[in-house]
Every structure is written in C-alpha cells, then in structure tokens.
Amino acid sequence: xxxxxxxxxxxxxxxNIDVQEKPKLKSRNMQSLFIGIPRETAFQESRISLTPDAVxxxxxxxxxxLIESKAGEGAHFYDNEYMEAGGEIVFSxxxxxEAEVILKVAPPxxxxxxxxxxxxxxxTPIHLPTLKKECVLKLMQKKVTTLALEYVxxxxxxxxFVRSMSEIAGSSVMLIAAEILSGKPHGKGxxxxxxxxxxxxKVVILGAGVVGEFAARTALGLGAEVRVFDNNIxxxxxxxxxxxxxxxxxxxxxxxxTEEIKNADVVVGAVHSEHGRSPMLVTEQMVSKMKAGSVIxxxxxxxxxxxxxxxxxxxxxxxxxxxDVVHYCVPNIPSRVGRTASYALSNILGPNxxxxxxxxxxxxxxxxxxxxxxxxxxxxxxxxTNQHIGNLFDLNFTHLDLLFMSNM
Numbered sequence: 581x582x583x584x585x586x587x588x589x590x591x592x593x594x595x596n597i598d599v600q601e602k603p604k605l606k607s608r609n610m611q612s613l614f615i616g617i618p619r620e621t622a623f624q625e626s627r628i629s630l631t632p633d634a635v636x637x638x639x640x641x642x643x644x645x646l647i648e649s650k651a652g653e654g655a656h657f658y659d660n661e662y663m664e665a666g667g668e669i670v671f672s673x674x675x676x677x678e679a680e681v682i683l684k685v686a687p688p689x690x691x692x693x694x695x696x697x698x699x700x701x702x703x704t705p706i707h708l709p710t711l712k713k714e715c716v717l718k719l720m721q722k723k724v725t726t727l728a729l730e731y732v733x734x735x736x737x738x739x740x741f742v743r744s745m746s747e748i749a750g751s752s753v754m755l756i757a758a759e760i761l762s763g764k765p766h767g768k769g770x771x772x773x774x775x776x777x778x779x780x781x782k783v784v785i786l787g788a789g790v791v792g793e794f795a796a797r798t799a800l801g802l803g804a805e806v807r808v809f810d811n812n813i814x815x816x817x818x819x820x821x822x823x824x825x826x827x828x829x830x831x832x833x834x835x836x837x838t839e840e841i842k843n844a845d846v847v848v849g850a851v852h853s854e855h856g857r858s859p860m861l862v863t864e865q866m867v868s869k870m871k872a873g874s875v876i877x878x879x880x881x882x883x884x885x886x887x888x889x890x891x892x893x894x895x896x897x898x899x900x901x902x903x904d905v906v907h908y909c910v911p912n913i914p915s916r917v918g919r920t921a922s923y924a925l926s927n928i929l930g931p932n933x934x935x936x937x938x939x940x941x942x943x944x945x946x947x948x949x950x951x952x953x954x955x956x957x958x959x960x961x962x963x964x965t966n967q968h969i970g971n972l973f974d975l976n977f978t979h980l981d982l983l984f985m986s987n988m
Contacts, residue, residue, distance in 0.1 A: 723962035847874070876890070
C-alpha cells in the first residue's frame with residue numbers, strides 16, 4: 581500500500597538547483613494519448629488504475645485506451661463495462677504494452693519491465709522500501725520515463741495518491757479491529773463502542789498522520805475511547821483541530837505508552853519512516869503484557885512494522901496470535917476495498933494527470949511546465965533523476981531540471 585506522507589527526495593536536490601518555472605499555459609494543440617492498462621499480477625492486488633467512467637471520459641476526448649482482459653475484475657469492473665465505455669479489451673500483455681502510456685497500481689516487476697519499449701511513459705507506485713536495484717537498472721536500460729505515484733504532487737503541494745490510500749487504510753483498520761474484537765475465531769466478544777452502562781473499548785493509535793487521523797475518526801464514530809501517540813507536536817495539534825471530538829494525545833514516552841498499551845483493547849501502528857524501515861515502537865515485552873484477546877493492527881508492516889512481534893500476513897490468512905494477542909499485519913490494506921480504492925486512484929489519474937497532459941500537448945511538455953508532476957519522475961528517458969535512489973543503490977543520477985535545461 582501507499583504510506584502516509586513519504587519523504588520528498590527531490591526537495592533535497594532543489595536546495596542546490598532552482599530552475600525558473602515557465603508559465604502554465606496549456607497547449608492549443610491537444611495531443612491524443614495511447615494508454616495501456618495491464619492486468620495486475622502482484623499478490624492479492626485487486627485495484628485498477630482507471631474505472632470505466634474515467635475510460636469513457638478519455639475516449640470521448642479522443643484518446644485510446646487498451647485494457648487487458650479481466651484487469652478490473654478484482655474491483656468488480658468487467659470487460660463489457662470497459663467496452664461500453666469505449667475501451668479496447670485485449671487478451672495479451674504484449675498488446676497492452678504497445679501503448680505509449682502504461683498505468684499500473686502495483687510496482688513493476690522484472691517481468692513487467694521486459695514488456696516495456698523505448699520512450700514509453702510508465703506511471704506506477706514505486707514502494708521504495710521494497711525497490712530492487714535490478715528493476716531500476718532495467719528501467720534505465722529500456723530508456724523509459726517512469727513516474728512514482730507516491731511522489732506526484734497536486735497544485736497545493738500535497739501528495740494526492742498517498743493521501744487517498746491513507747484515508748482508506750485509516751478508515752478500514754478500525755472496521756477490521758471491530759470485526760476481530762467481536763467475532764470468531766480469535767475475538768473475545770467485545771463491542772468496540774460499548775453500550776449504556778458498559779464501557780467502550782480502548783483504542784491506542786501510534787502515529788498522527790493521515791492514517792492515524794482517519795483511524796481515530798472511525799474509532800470515535802464507533803464510540804471507542806481513543807489515545808493517539810506521536811512525537812510530532814504539529815501533527816497532534818492538526819489532528820485535534822481536524823477532528824471535532826476532543827481526543828487524548830501524547831508524545832511517545834515509553835513509560836506512558838507501555839501503560840496505555842497494557843490496558844488497550846486495540847493498538848494500531850500507523851507510523852511512517854522517511855528513511856526506509858519504520859521505527860520499532862512496541863517491544864515484544866510490551867506486547868506480552870497486553871490483555872488476552874486484544875488486537876494489534878500494524879499498518880506499518882510494509883515498512884517492516886512498528887511492533888517487534890509483527891510478521892507479514894495476507895488477506896486470505898490475515899491474523900495470528902502471539903501472547904494471546906491477535907495480530908493483523910496485512911500490507912496493502914486498500915486492496916481489501918479494491919473498488920473504492922480504484923475510484924480514488926482513477927479520480928486523480930483521469931482528469932488531473934492524463935487529461936491535463938493531453939491539454940499541454942503531451943507528457944513531455946507537461947513535465948517541463950508542471951513541477952508537481954515532475955516531482956514524481958525518477959527515471960527520465962533512461963536517466964536516473966532521483967537522488968535518494970541514486971544514493972541507495974550507488975547509481976549516478978542527474979537532476980531532471982538539468983536535463984531539461986540541457987535540451988533548451
């Protein structure tokens with residue numbers, strides 16, 4: 581899944597290079613786009629990058645969209661819906677990869693990269709903690725231009741893809757917790773919100789970012805008692821302002837956190853690291869002191885997890901017990917609600933990126949004038965442009981602004 585707010589490696593480079601932006605004048609010569617959507621093969625990935633409605637919008641504006649057969653079935657979008665919207669259903673990946681712009685919701689595997697052709701545009705998540713050097717080298721060899729959805733910004737300077745997936749994850753985890761806490765096989769028959777005369781469940785949330793905020797909103801809406809921990813005072817203040825109900829917040833003081841976790845019914849880990857692995861906030865000893873039948877949901881598991889007892893699970897087998905505490909450690913929680921997540925992705929990709937690229941006269945021209953989209957580029961025509969990836973894998977990189985200046 582996408583994490584909360586990722587580090588912005590491009591900003592590290594902008595301290596040394598400040599290129600004057602060109603005025604954002606849209607091209608009068610709209611360019612038709614040729615878009616391909618392959619069926620995802622990543623484990624338990626149910627999302628698709630464009631819904632039939634978005635495909636209809638694009639086709640009605642003169643664009644061509646190829647969709648691999650059954651690509652949308654995980655989100656309950658079917659081939660006939662895409663055909664009625666004007667999309668073209670094809671039955672091989674080779675055919676899909678004939679398109680100029682390839683859209684994916686899972687990072688490209690080495691096998692996916694083999695299908696790519698020179699000068700194609702690849703728009704996909706990057707999932708930096710799991711990125712392999714071999715994949716980066718193959719993308720460079722293919723001379724493609726790749727955009728990481730996590731680093732694409734909107735006009736307000738925020739990360740729209742990250743936020744939308746984080747909202748979904750935050751809302752989902754409390755519904756998951758309520759289900760586990762009350763039901764079989766591991767639940768202890770506790771209603772998250774309680775009733776008149778019965779105390780509600782106690783929820784502890786680690787992290788006050790977007791995931792934490794939406795988890796808190798949902799927990800409060802269900803009637804739970806909520807405690808939020810984060811060392812960023814600004815995030816805690818922002819959460820207090822954004823949520824109408826008053827919630828209890830604290831910085832991460834080990835003694836206080838240990839006591840709160842010991843008495844909690846649900847603990848949600850929603851912390852994010854800007855440097856790879858998430859911080860380990862809850863030790864095995866702390867987990868061993870939790871109440872029997874309590875629930876841990878580690879949203880940070882795609883960065884290694886913030887509980888020492890966490891191990892990756894799947895949507896098919898999502899939980900395990902350790903010290904009589906139920907652990908839910910499924911990466912990519914938004915895929916659990918693939919249809920909603922697909923709408924969220926499509927609403928951003930369709931009108932805000934693809935249609936805008938067409939109006940500018942193509943992605944090449946849009947990249948030159950739109951610094952927010954440019955922030956997502958990490959390989960440009962085979963040249964690595966991301967400093968953090970370059971440092972991570974000891975690869976040479978060139979700032980994208982310098983490449984554009986050299987072509988002036």
